[in-house]
Amino acid sequence: MTPAQPTRRNFLKGSLRSPDHTLMRPPRAVDAFPTLCDGCTKCETACPENIIVMGKDRQPVIDFTHGLCTFCSECANACPTGALDPLLDLDWNWKPAISQTCFSQIGVTCRSCEDACDQNAIRFKLRLGGRSEPQIDSDSCSGCGACAHVCPANAVTFKLSQPEMSEAIT
Ligand code: SF4
Ligand code: SF4
Ligand code: SF4
Incomplete structure (x- = not known):
């Protein structure tokens, strides 16, 4: 029996190559992103929040140092290769986690993430000893990165919410 030939549709849907789930690609990255992205930097230029940087692999990743994601799709609109698809449903499963460098965990008052x-x-949440620590409600969280952007302790990292893909990034 002849094996099924890959179709362009299957290729674009990513059935030929899995994405690297340790890297936070811009929203609306298709599954075949690593294959389709040619590193042109047009998404980086298009992002009004300046949160797209070119990674070590010369493909774009999200960096909340300069702002948060508004999910505006400008990056996907600018992508000429189909690696980002503005027509793709937003499927953004990155969620924040608070690390032990959080000021509140060492007794220094800080509510910057909550305010943002x-x-x-x-x-x-009040803990023994009178400390209050931030807790994130993943169901309400959009994964926008505002908390990471404002955190003075660089204590907010992001993980994919699916357990099998949950490798922390900084
Ligand atoms: S969706 Fe908008 S804010 Fe978010 S990375 Fe793309 S261009 Fe930037
Ligand atoms: S902004 Fe950062 S340091 Fe401040 S409470 Fe939130 S996680 Fe902790
Ligand atoms: S906790 Fe709030 S600020 Fe942080 S990513 Fe989620 S929605 Fe954005």
């Missing part, structure tokens, strides 16, 4: 969160997804 438009989704009200961060609440502070």
Whole structure:
């Protein structure tokens, strides 16, 4: 029996190559992103928030140092290769996690992440000893990165919410 031939549709849907789930690619990256992206930097230039940088692999990754993602799709609109597809449903499963460098965990008052969160997804929980620590409600969180952008302790990292893909990035 002749094996099924790959179709262009299957290729674009990524059935021929899996994405690297440790890297936070721009929103609306197709599964075949690593194959389709040619590193042209047009998405980086198009992002009004300046949160796209070119990674070590010369393909774009999200970096919340300069802002947050508004999910505006300008990066996908600018992509000439189909690696980012503006017609793809937004499927953004990156969620923040708070590390032990958080000021609140060492008794220094800080509520910057809570103040920055438009989704009200961060609440502070009182711990023994009078410390309050931030807790994230993943269901309310959009993964926008506002909390990471404002955190003075660089304590917010992002992980994919699917357990099998949850490798931390910085
Ligand atoms: S969706 Fe908008 S804000 Fe987010 S990375 Fe793309 S261009 Fe930037
Ligand atoms: S902004 Fe950073 S340091 Fe401040 S409470 Fe939130 S995670 Fe902790
Ligand atoms: S990623 Fe955005 S929505 Fe989620 S907790 Fe941080 S600021 Fe709130």
